[in-house]
Amino acid sequence: MKYIDRVYADLQKKYANQPEFLQAVREVLESIAPAVEKNEEIYEKNAILERITEPDRIISFKIPWVDDKGQAHVNIGYRVQFNNSIGPYKGGIRLHPSVNPSIMKFLGFEQVFKNSLTSLPIGGAKGGSDFDPKGKSDREVMAFCQSFMTELYKYIGADVDVPAGDIGTGAREIGYFFGQYKRIRGVYEGVLTGKGLSYGGSLARKEATGYGLLYIVDELLKDHGDTLEGKTVVISGAGNVAIYAAEKATQLGGKVVTMSDSTGWIYDKNGIDLALVKEIKEVRRARISEYTKAHPEAVYTEGRGVWSVPCDVALPCATQNELLEEDAKILVANGCKAVCEGANMPTTIEATKILQESGVMFVPGKAANAGGVATSALEMSQNSERLSWSFEEVDEKLHGIMKNIYKNISSTAKKYGMEGNYVAGANIAGFEKVVDAMLAHGVC
Numbered sequence: 001m002k003y004i005d006r007v008y009a010d011l012q013k014k015y016a017n018q019p020e021f022l023q024a025v026r027e028v029l030e031s032i033a034p035a036v037e038k039n040e041e042i043y044e045k046n047a048i049l050e051r052i053t054e055p056d057r058i059i060s061f062k063i064p065w066v067d068d069k070g071q072a073h074v075n076i077g078y079r080v081q082f083n084n085s086i087g088p089y090k091g092g093i094r095l096h097p098s099v100n101p102s103i104m105k106f107l108g109f110e111q112v113f114k115n116s117l118t119s120l121p122i123g124g125a126k127g128g129s130d131f132d133p134k135g136k137s138d139r140e141v142m143a144f145c146q147s148f149m150t151e152l153y154k155y156i157g158a159d160v161d162v163p164a165g166d167i168g169t170g171a172r173e174i175g176y177f178f179g180q181y182k183r184i185r186g187v188y189e190g191v192l193t194g195k196g197l198s199y200g201g202s203l204a205r206k207e208a209t210g211y212g213l214l215y216i217v218d219e220l221l222k223d224h225g226d227t228l229e230g231k232t233v234v235i236s237g238a239g240n241v242a243i244y245a246a247e248k249a250t251q252l253g254g255k256v257v258t259m260s261d262s263t264g265w266i267y268d269k270n271g272i273d274l275a276l277v278k279e280i281k282e283v284r285r286a287r288i289s290e291y292t293k294a295h296p297e298a299v300y301t302e303g304r305g306v307w308s309v310p311c312d313v314a315l316p317c318a319t320q321n322e323l324l325e326e327d328a329k330i331l332v333a334n335g336c337k338a339v340c341e342g343a344n345m346p347t348t349i350e351a352t353k354i355l356q357e358s359g360v361m362f363v364p365g366k367a368a369n370a371g372g373v374a375t376s377a378l379e380m381s382q383n384s385e386r387l388s389w390s391f392e393e394v395d396e397k398l399h400g401i402m403k404n405i406y407k408n409i410s411s412t413a414k415k416y417g418m419e420g421n422y423v424a425g426a427n428i429a430g431f432e433k434v435v436d437a438m439l440a441h442g443v444c
């Protein structure tokens with residue numbers, strides 16, 4: 001049995017109950033095969049694949065908190081510190097009822113390669129809890145966040161592990177986390193990113209993932225002699241990534257016609273009114289169905305379905321496994337030219353294959369949504385030098401980083417004879433840098 005196949009078979013046996021983790025590992029291992037085969041002896045001797053697929057540590061803990069009626073609750077918290085070969089652990093905190101060890105490990109694993117692609121010195125991690133902030137009062141969210149940090153503070157630090165936002169963790173939650181860390185440790189340091197601007201946050205961090213995604217779309221289209229001007233864009237999600245992806249897509253001349261949340265989706269043939277979506281989601285924290293109250297000409301449909309709308313560019317920006325095989329077939333039939341992932345692993349392996357085999361340009365999340373963590377690393381730099389850069393300065397750096405990522409994944413794919421296969425390009429480029437550092441550090 002080949003080295004790669006043996007390692008994957010072992011993981012399948014060991015982690016049969018972690019489907020998302022196995023899916024992420026399979027996608028990476030399949031596409032890095034040419035790079036592994038080239039160096040098989042040295043990688044196998046140093047157990048590189050065994051070491052890179054096993055987190056350095058998984059911390060899990062109890063989070064007791066009390067609701068507004070005086071009732072106590074218990075949630076489970078996690079931090080998966082996956083790999084710190086190229087820098088301190090870095091990755092978001094997800095607060096969503098679906099959070100479990102499999103999802104934490106898949107996200108931490110992906111983060112290792114994504115962070116490597118940014119070219120910045122950051123290792124990979126992920127954390128979270130099965131707590132659902134939806135429908136909770138600010139006080140309840142604060143009680144939860146303080147309890148979460150009362151345990152997590154032992155394992156993080158500006159040079160150790162720097163968590164950030166993710167699904168369910170926005171500026172409010174980061175504020176409560178930071179306040180509690182500072183209170184317990186008595187240290188004012190850049191231990192979290194995505195902070196508010198009054199206490200060490202970076203301008204353009206909020207916009208970074210969505211903007212970065214569109215900077216890569218722009219590079220991709222330019223590289224193929226095209227632009228976003230006049231293109232129809234379909235977006236899923238209506239959270240942080242989706243909103244700022246829609247904003248930049250519109251600035252670049254595209255027309256965004258759909259957005260969604262976990263209850264349903266809207267189609268506005270005139271182009272989404274983004275100011276209204278921001279008001280609904282960022283201010284009122286309400287459902288996307290509210291949109292049609294102000295725009296009766298738009299259509300709201302319950303459940304999923306954005307991929308059925310004919311488009312040139314599709315941007316999944318909600319969550320994992322939201323673009324399935326049948327969706328890919330519809331996108332292809334409707335003439336979609338490019339799919340770029342704003343979310344982490346939104347496209348299933350089967351759907352990705354259909355898109356690639358049908359000639360749809362496909363950029364995976366670990367490259368396309370790396371703008372968020374890259375700007376988090378820029379926030380860390382600003383915190384270290386105790387300075388704040390202007391919006392333009394951060395945005396310009398972000399733009400440069402995304403252009404470089406595109407160049408890197410495109411040239412790596414070419415180098416291995418797989419031109420246009422950005423999944424292979426991203427996985428191999430991310431992998432090679434981390435492995436180089438791992439080999440330099442010895443077996444540890």
Ligand code: NDP
Nearest residue numbers: 167168209237238239240241261262318319343344369372
């Ligand atoms: P938000 O919580 O701000 O928004 C998530 C959006 O997706 C919401 O519209 C939400 O709807 C929807 N959603 C969440 N879960 C589901 C589900 N199970 N089914 C259908 N819809 C769902 O998160 P972000 O925008 O920050 O993150 C979106 C994705 O991007 C995630 O995969 C995240 O890991 C990834 N990402 C985020 C980065 C960032 O900087 N924020 C950086 C890189 C990647 P509802 O409100 O109804 O739950």
